[in-house]
Amino acid sequence: EVQLVESGGGLVQPGGSLRLSCAASGFTFRSYWMHWVRQAPGKGLVWVSHIYNDGSSTSYADSVRGRFTISRDNAKNTLYLQMNSLRAEDTAVYYCARGQPSFSDYWGQGTLVTVSS
């Protein structure tokens, strides 16, 4: 059974940093692209970033480029999202998802990030 479990969310002050993790199991992690997608409270889905199977290629939404860094450790079956210079508008549930460059076929349950003083 495919499982994706996010962790690392919480309350952080504006300008602060946080690292999210996503532990994957039930599939060959190194064979898939991985995505981060976020959803602000009561709002829609917003694509944040994705990373190629071996980590050699990454892409970011304009709103996070230069502040967020996606990475993965295929030996540990874990996806990461390092978030720096956090802003109030980054407050959201962050989902990790497995897939291909253009879609995600399995999603985790999400972890809530709240940016507030």
Add this chain to the structure above:
Amino acid sequence: QSALTQPRSVSGSPGQSVTISCTGTSSDVGGYNYVSWYQQHPGKAPKLMIYDVSKRPSGVPDRFSGSKSGNTASLTISGLQAEDEADYYCCSYTGSYSLVFGGGTKLTVL
């Protein structure tokens, strides 16, 4: 990248068909056959319903179908059932390995 345009809400009675539109530009929806659709129930993670415009993952009922014409993609749900009531999001590849979602459509089953 601007979000794709979806109607905020649609509704239908059990057994009827509904169609949700997703309008973009020639740089996203119209430029690639990489449109996907997701269903999200309240408090739950999204679920993939359609990918590559019209392909259905295994386990998704054939009541769900996708299509595209020009810069507009559509999700049609036939034989509407109570459990179909949810939010639906379209998503398109935009080139340069980036993606964009629609604003979401709330489907109400009357």
